[in-house]
Amino acid sequence: MTDSPFDVRFDAGQADSRWQAAWDEARCFEADSTSPKPKSYVLEMFPYPSGRIHIGHVRNYTMGDVLARYKKLRGFEVLHPMGWDAFGMPAENAAMERGVHPAGWTYANIATMKRQLKQLGFALDWSRELATCDPAYYGHEQALFLDLYETGLVYRRTSAVNWDPVDQTVLANEQVVDGRGWRSGALVEKRQLNQWFLKITQFAQDLLDGLGTLDNWPEKVRLMQENWIGKSQGLQFGFDLSNGEKLEVYTTRPDTIFGASFVAVAPDHPLAQGVASVNCDAAKFIELCKQGGTTAAELETAEKLGFDTGIGAKHPFTGAWLPVFIANFVLMEYGTGAIMAVPAHDQRDFDFATKYGLPIVRVIAASAEAADAPLTEAEAGDGVCVNSDFLDGKAVVEAKAEVIARLEADGRGEGKTVWRLRDWGVSRQRYWGTPIPFIHCEACGVVPVPKADLPVVLPEDVDFSVPGNPLDRHPTWKHVACPQCGAAARRETDTLDTFVNSSWYFLRFASQPADKPFDAAEVAQWLPVEQYIGGIEHAILHLLYARFWTRALAHCGLIDVQEPFASLFTQGMVTHETYSRDALRIEQRGEITERHNYEEFLDPKAVDLQTSWRANETPPTANSAGIPLIDTFDHNRVIRRGDLLVFPNVLETGQPVTIGKVIKMSKSKKNVVDPEDIIADYGADAVRWFMLSDSPPERDLPWSESGIEGCGRFVQRLWRLFGQYNGAAAGADLALDRKLHQTIAAVGSDIEALSFNKAVARIYELTGGIEKAAPSASRSQAIRQLIVLVSPMMPHLAEEAWARFGLGLVAQADWPQVDPALLVEDEVTVAVQVKGKLRDTLTVAKGLSNAELEALALGSEKVQRSLDGAQVRKVIVVPDRLVNIVA
RNA sequence: GCGGGCGUGGCGGAAUGGUAGACGCAGGGGACUUAAAAUCCCCCGAGCCUUGCUCGUGUGGGUUCAAGUCCCACCGCCCGCACCA
Numbered sequence: 001m002t003d004s005p006f007d008v009r010f011d012a013g014q015a016d017s018r019w020q021a022a023w024d025e026a027r028c029f030e031a032d033s034t035s036p037k038p039k040s041y042v043l044e045m046f047p048y049p050s051g052r053i054h055i056g057h058v059r060n061y062t063m064g065d066v067l068a069r070y071k072k073l074r075g076f077e078v079l080h081p082m083g084w085d086a087f088g089m090p091a092e093n094a095a096m097e098r099g100v101h102p103a104g105w106t107y108a109n110i111a112t113m114k115r116q117l118k119q120l121g122f123a124l125d126w127s128r129e130l131a132t133c134d135p136a137y138y139g140h141e142q143a144l145f146l147d148l149y150e151t152g153l154v155y156r157r158t159s160a161v162n163w164d165p166v167d168q169t170v171l172a173n174e175q176v177v178d179g180r181g182w183r184s185g186a187l188v189e190k191r192q193l194n195q196w197f198l199k200i201t202q203f204a205q206d207l208l209d210g211l212g213t214l215d216n217w218p219e220k221v222r223l224m225q226e227n228w229i230g231k232s233q234g235l236q237f238g239f240d241l242s243n244g245e246k247l248e249v250y251t252t253r254p255d256t257i258f259g260a261s262f263v264a265v266a267p268d269h270p271l272a273q274g275v276a277s278v279n280c281d282a283a284k285f286i287e288l289c290k291q292g293g294t295t296a297a298e299l300e301t302a303e304k305l306g307f308d309t310g311i312g313a314k315h316p317f318t319g320a321w322l323p324v325f326i327a328n329f330v331l332m333e334y335g336t337g338a339i340m341a342v343p344a345h346d347q348r349d350f351d352f353a354t355k356y357g358l359p360i361v362r363v364i365a366a367s368a369e370a371a372d373a374p375l376t377e378a379e380a381g382d383g384v385c386v387n388s389d390f391l392d393g394k395a396v397v398e399a400k401a402e403v404i405a406r407l408e409a410d411g412r413g414e415g416k417t418v419w420r421l422r423d424w425g426v427s428r429q430r431y432w433g434t435p436i437p438f439i440h441c442e443a444c445g446v447v448p449v450p451k452a453d454l455p456v457v458l459p460e461d462v463d464f465s466v467p468g469n470p471l472d473r474h475p476t477w478k479h480v481a482c483p484q485c486g487a488a489a490r491r492e493t494d495t496l497d498t499f500v501n502s503s504w505y506f507l508r509f510a511s512q513p514a515d516k517p518f519d520a521a522e523v524a525q526w527l528p529v530e531q532y533i534g535g536i537e538h539a540i541l542h543l544l545y546a547r548f549w550t551r552a553l554a555h556c557g558l559i560d561v562q563e564p565f566a567s568l569f570t571q572g573m574v575t576h577e578t579y580s581r582d583a584l585r586i587e588q589r590g591e592i593t594e595r596h597n598y599e600e601f602l603d604p605k606a607v608d609l610q611t612s613w614r615a616n617e618t619p620p621t622a623n624s625a626g627i628p629l630i631d632t633f634d635h636n637r638v639i640r641r642g643d644l645l646v647f648p649n650v651l652e653t654g655q656p657v658t659i660g661k662v663i664k665m666s667k668s669k670k671n672v673v674d675p676e677d678i679i680a681d682y683g684a685d686a687v688r689w690f691m692l693s694d695s696p697p698e699r700d701l702p703w704s705e706s707g708i709e710g711c712g713r714f715v716q717r718l719w720r721l722f723g724q725y726n727g728a729a730a731g732a733d734l735a736l737d738r739k740l741h742q743t744i745a746a747v748g749s750d751i752e753a754l755s756f757n758k759a760v761a762r763i764y765e766l767t768g769g770i771e772k773a774a775p776s777a778s779r780s781q782a783i784r785q786l787i788v789l790v791s792p793m794m795p796h797l798a799e800e801a802w803a804r805f806g807l808g809l810v811a812q813a814d815w816p817q818v819d820p821a822l823l824v825e826d827e828v829t830v831a832v833q834v835k836g837k838l839r840d841t842l843t844v845a846k847g848l849s850n851a852e853l854e855a856l857a858l859g860s861e862k863v864q865r866s867l868d869g870a871q872v873r874k875v876i877v878v879p880d881r882l883v884n885i886v887a
Numbered sequence: 888g889c890g891g892g893c894g895u896g897g898c899g900g901a902a903u904g905g906u907a908g909a910c911g912c913a914g915g916g917g918a919c920u921u922a923a924a925a926u927c928c929c930c931c932g933a934g935c936c937u938u939g940c941u942c943g944u945g946u947g948g949g950u951u952c953a954a955g956u957c958c959c960a961c962c963g964c965c966c967g968c969a970c971c972a
Binding site (some may be wrong): 420 | 888891892893896899900901905906910911913925926939945951952953954966969970972
């Protein structure tokens with residue numbers, strides 16, 4: 001008997017916090033900007049402090065943590081920071097609903113979530129922690145905003161906003177549901193307000209070009225950004241109208257100009273408005289257009305509608321008069337709000353022309369001979385021009401250039417690039433955000449707050465009991481003297497969109513001087529972020545805005561970085577089965593009693609999944625809690641699990657349970673798992689291991705109770721194995737040495753590729769291999785190095801086991817060196833196929849010649865039996881791998 | 888509609904064009920135990936005439952000595968965008 005700690009189970013409950021304290025004390029994970037080591041900046045998208053961390057955070061931060069810890073073991077100086085995206089609406093909602101102050105609510109949440117993150121043992125540099133709601137952060141943001149203002153990247157203009165008349169606030173598009181405010185339910189009005197904008201469109205081309213350099217970003221995200229930026233090249237030209245005016249239209253298909261059979265303008269186009277002012281039918285039509293819904297489904301099914309203005313537009317080449325319509329499918333926001341319509345080659349125009357009996361003339365065909373091939377729908381494809389006068393026979397690209405050149409020569413039009421990307425409106429009429437540092441003066445106009453007066457701090461004494469912007473209502477805050485003339489003036493009461501906060505936080509993490517937003521030289525030490533990890537939901541806005549800010553700050557000369565994130569990884573969600581039962585709700589409405597059947601979602605803890613039987617047995621009549629089962633005869637409710645039949649039921653009632661889809665965890669579906677509970681049950685390392693196992697990190701990870709139990713068992717299994725380390729054991733085990741070194745190499749490359757599920761599988765294999773091996777020096781060495789290999793994933797267990805060596809913290813150890821000689825086997829298993837089908841395998845020395853392999857293969861009894869005397873026609877040999885005999 | 892992705896055992900998933908199903912979970916059998924837990928060992932795609940054979944990676948074709956992998960067509964699911972001229 002010994003009193004080795006390995007004789008008892010690994011006790012995560014006490015070990016986890018002990019090692020977390022040890023890392024803090026050693027300041028292990030504080031990044032040193034002056035270190036001579038190569039730098040590595042690993043960053044996960046910082047969380048919004050909503051209250052508690054959820055399982056998605058755990059997955060996200062575990063992945064980043066494994067990479068950060070691995071990089072550190074590989075000798076990099078690692079920056080792996082954490083902070084809080086702390087401004088935003090939920091804090092104001094809490095203030096309105098519960099009477100708490102947004103700041104108090106936010107900081108309490110931060111405290112809770114920080115404690116929870118610490119429980120997971122993340123290797124974070126907490127010395128760089130920041131919260132965007134801290135004046136020490138947003139004051140610098142105000143300074144940067146002023147810098148952008150000075151270089152002309154900030155401007156003000158009147159713009160339409162969604163205004164909720166009840167809550168007296170501006171709503172984001174996502175907060176408008178079916179035309180009503182999501183909170184108040186009031187009909188949302190369009191209001192013209194003077195808003196602050198950032199000139200992101202100035203960088204449209206650059207943001208697009210930059211995507212081409214982001215080889216380590218998911219193709220999907222680059223495409224989404226490309227579509228969002230939406231570059232199109234075409235022609236803008238003027239039609240002479242029959243009323244003497246001119247109408248500018250934009251087209252990306254100038255090659256189809258001879259197929260134009262009508263012209264259409266948006267309902268809110270000035271021409272349409274002009275017609276409406278003298279024609280009440282036109283005015284009615286425009287009203288009708290505005291009523292159309294804006295949901296995707298409505299748009300898809302919306303009929304193409306038009307109103308003939310009676311005005312003619314003169315075709316620039318044929319001189320024919322084309323009718324001018326007001327059309328519901330033309331958007332004022334894109335191009336010039338007016339189009340030349342070519343029904344033969346645009347489906348919308350085709351639908352419209354069909355409805356209103358307008359000519360449909362083919363002008364592009366697969367070949368000149370197919371010039372009059374019939375059309376049943378618009379053809380948007382490539383081809384050559386037909387029925388097109390001077391363009392006939394020309395290819396599309398050529399024809400586009402020709403038309404643009406001719407109209408440019410006449411001064412009637414010009415080649416033009418149009419973008420879908422709009423400037424970024426950053427004004428929010430809210431309290432809990434960065435105050436926009438400007439002052440409105442009657443005499444001087446809009447005056448920037450002098451940098452010496454920053455930060456412009458939010459007032460603390462604010463009132464949320466009535467709707468509207470508390471900053472605007474505050475009795476004193478907005479009344480200030482004009483910095484230029486000293487006269488009484490008014491402070492800007494809008495605050496910045498919270499996306500601004502997250503557009504530069506990665507710079508502040510890298511360098512945080514007190515007197516300026518960051519130090520350019522220190523930023524240059526760390527940026528770009530080597531690996532950025534977060535959710536796909538940020539594929540467009542956050543990532544585009546951060547790329548824009550980086551460029552804008554470079555444009556101001558503040559940094560010398562173009563792309564902030566060298567590699568991007570978007571992880572999948574954590575999902576869970578849903579459980580529900582049929583339920584009945586009875587509502588009394590005056591005299592009438594209403595009965596509603598509905599599906600009630602159940603907490604997984606309330607569901608019994610243990611009541612099972614064999615297919616040839618009689619089903620039980622009571623569940624695992626002894627409650628009689630209801631409806632066991634309902635075979636639709638019975639599920640198969642291996643050889644067993646399971647009847648899911650409500651533990652307390654025996655009522656049948658429907659197992660629903662595996663979907664993202666959400667409170668309303670009751671399929672959430674609280675990370676803190678599972679850490680308490682299984683320890684941080686088991687939870688981390690689960691997050692990395694099985695599912696590839698970009699895919700969804702289905703949560704399962706048995707899965708986490710398996711991870712908990714593996715933690716103990718490793719612990720027992722670590723206890724078998726024997727420094728005195730002698731003798732070599734070459735096979736185990738090979739397995740070890742192959743695993744070291746594979747786990748390293750798997751982690752670098754973020755293929756954590758594969759690294760996990762390798763570690764299981766090595767663990768099994770060591771367990772089966774007889775005691776030897778090799779075995780002890782393998783155990784010792786296995787501790788280091790698992791340390792990025794299970795840091796607490798690894799520290800506890802590493803402590804026996806007295807070599808300090810495993811977090812500060814070195815990743816094992818790979819001996820390349822041990823990566824190659826001296827024996828290989830060669831597959832022997834006959835006509836491509838496996839017939840035998842041969843274990844032979846590595847490096848046999850093709851002739852030797854062929855001879856061995858032909859000597860195989862199984863091969864000879866399979867050949868059955870047939871003539872061998874050909875033998876393909878892949879050295880050390882395979883012999884294929886073709887008969 | 889446009890763009891992208893994915894279809895492999897009961898489940899999550901492995902597989903540089905070269906032994907399909909590594910590894911984990913679930914399941915089965917056994918050992919240990921008074922018993923349970925824990926642990927350990929074995930089995931675990933389907934079928935059959937079971938020393939082995941046949942079939943098998945959504946469906947149908949094709950390329951190849953060899954296809955989960957490459958090409959063509961189709962089916963299904965998921966995600967994103969959407970009347971963008």
